Amino acid sequence: MDIIRRLLKSWKIIILISMVSLSLALITNVIPVNRGRANEPLGVGFGNGLDYGLDFVGGIQIQLRLEDPPNGTLTPDIVEIEKGILERRLNAMGLRDIPIRPWGKRYILIQVAKASPEEITSIENILRQQARFEARMDGELAILGSEISVDLSPQGSGVTRTRPSEWHVGIRLSLSGGERFCAVGRNRRGKPIDMFLDRPESTIIAMTNETYAILNELTEVEDDPTSDSYIKIIENRSLIPILVIENDTLNPEKLAEFEGYRRVILAADEDQISDRVRNELEEYNLTTERRPRNGRDYGEWILDIIGLRSSPRLRCDPCTQCKYSAQITGSAPTPEQAREEMEETKILLSSGNLPAKAIVESKSEFPSSLGEKFLEYSFIIGVIAIITVALVIFLRYRALFIVIPTIITGLSEILIILGVAALINWELDLPAVAGIIAAVGTGVDDQIVITDETIKRGREKKKIVSLTERIRRAFFIIFTAAATTIVVMLPMLSIQALKGFAFMTIMGVLIGVFVTRPAYAKIIEEILRD
């Protein structure tokens, strides 16, 4: 009892206890670090505060390699643009929140958790196919993506530091592109140039008459009733015909008008247009795809379906001023927003003429049941390892008062590492778990050093070696060992596959050196004092 009272007065122990309790609150999501998905919120529960990597959750991982562009080499700017293009194309497909991480000089890692086979197929298709960029005026094709090249040099684009800030992106048109742009744009000064990314081809959009009526009322510019309605944008500016479905029944006569079309996008949920209609459509040899609104803004939803990304107005003479090279300009309230708009435009304009070709280098699947088993088994093996450590230490020292603090410190170390991981939302994957084990392993080594140094003090009392000297020596060993472990791991942070391992080891070692080891030394010291 006396020992405990003395220990509780020590700031080393107080720090340990408070960090462990804070970590427990974080890991169990008592301090809500994880909200979960909107439809299945995460409540309180052990492990709910942690983020799990693909190998525990299950999913698909794809590695893309970018080739050098035809003239020149790959630069970080080009990689950034490729990343942006992929993000926008996947988002437009309704596949949001898919992390796209460039690494090394020419690789992009894409991880998709919890997806259906069809979703994976569409992702792979997007990765495989070149994006289709087209600029149309009143539905007429003005420029194709392959005819544009964006000036990616530092002078090619920029923003002013003023408020509001102006941005510009320089582009160049090919001979054929310039000619067509001139022919189409000649008498259309001031009209919108509609820029499409992956505009659906030979596709019909099916919707209910209610949706049709709403879209007919809604205009592109909300307060301007003279601007085009969304129906006009779909039918005239995007050249996508609309099939109106009344009372959830398909009218074969109406459908007969659409000859030569291969695909139907159902702009409706199942209550509006049922699967029965969908199946009937399939009977006519049309492939179908459902894109319900899901509570989103009507305009945003329709623009996503038709792939219309931006509609700046034509402000120059396409037959003289901006026939072969042009500057696209815009403005935003702040330089930051201007930069964002500029990047967005660069990405859009490059998308049809990818600066670098992308190749799928590797694809691997992590089954989630395997992940769950791994997590469970790692936990069991961890427990077995702790019991083994306890046994060995008991055999060596023959004293429970050393075994118990060792185990307690080891466990608190694991908890604090997990707590920090929960706090910074670090994704736990298998390498990260290995890193935690490595850190705790060095921790046990250090505790043995501290124990031996402290015990000897008892035996060598007559000799003039002070306790502080002994502890200092023990901590010299511990700090040097920690420093070597950390420097070994530092370069590994740059390797995608070992990042989690290296980071967890470094963090674990730091927590060990500054929190748990001093606390352990204090406990052993107090115990031995009696």
Next chain:
Amino acid sequence: MFDDMYTRLIGIVNYKILLALPIAFSLLMIPLVYTQGIPMGIDFQGGTWIEIITERGTSSEEIDELKLDLSPLNLEDLRVYPGRDVITGKGKLTIITTSRINETEIKPILEAHVGRLNEIDTAIVPLKERPPIDLEETLSSRFNADVKFDENTKLLIISAFEIDGKKLESALRFYLNQNITMDLQKKNINIKPVGKTLGKTFREQGIKAAIFAYLLIISVIFFAFRDPIPSLGVILAGTCDALIALGGMSIFGILLEPASLAALLMLIGYSVDSDILLTTRVLRRRTGTVDDRINDAMKTGLTMTGTTIVVMIVIILVSTTVFQIEILASIASVLLIGLLGDLTTTWFMNAGILKWYIEEKRGKLRILQSLGRR
């Protein structure tokens, strides 16, 4: 336990011979690794990895037949070996090659041997009538599945990367409120291709990082001890450990892959720990003879390394017999080999170096002192 170990040891063998043993042993590993090579995992080499779940185990004759049938595909460095699946407990067949495989080409050959191969889980449920409209959406969001109902055959087809049969069945019973029969075809093949250039990039990154880490360790050790010979001793011990572990990987055919690279790094961390302990105790302590200090350090050091070794043995035993987690087994094996090597490099070699250094240095000091007195 472990009292006066070093004194007893050098009582049997002269410490200078003891000192040379680990160095000679590690040097032997260089030609071995050079000629035998270390088997590379496909992450570091590029190629294709295929895992097939089979209803029963596969005999070695069957594997030879399969290899023969695969020979027209000209697969480089083809390895086929059987195993047991962690989840189902069924048989498992792993096929590894450094070539990139055309899936449509290899599938018929494999199917001739192991039967139908499915790349996804598919559940087929015959129903009397079309299910309620929202069922499709409920199932697809809950199971990440594609759900279709075929009007003609009246079959509900649910496909996903992974379907938990029991959960799906109970969900269907609940939503449809009727008894159903379900035919679940489980996914039984997993193909992972890795491009050659990607493998090369991984490998180069790994080597670069390892060299960088090595240089950093050297600087930390020199900074900590500020004494060239003991520092060199620590670094030499770490280097020999890594060499021994690499040699062990070559002999036992442990794949070099991200996991085992991580193990090698862990090993350097652990092995340097015991050397730092030894060097600190010998150099910084002022009481007792050098042998006493080494004996003392050895007692602590053997406890440290011994604990880790025992844990590794336990992990290898558990992960090969009960759980079948190859990654853990290979990490633990690399560490075990390296730590066994570390026992010799630290206590035979590094202790000897320190003994020799202190006694020689002290000898020189004595000479200098006596010269000074004159």
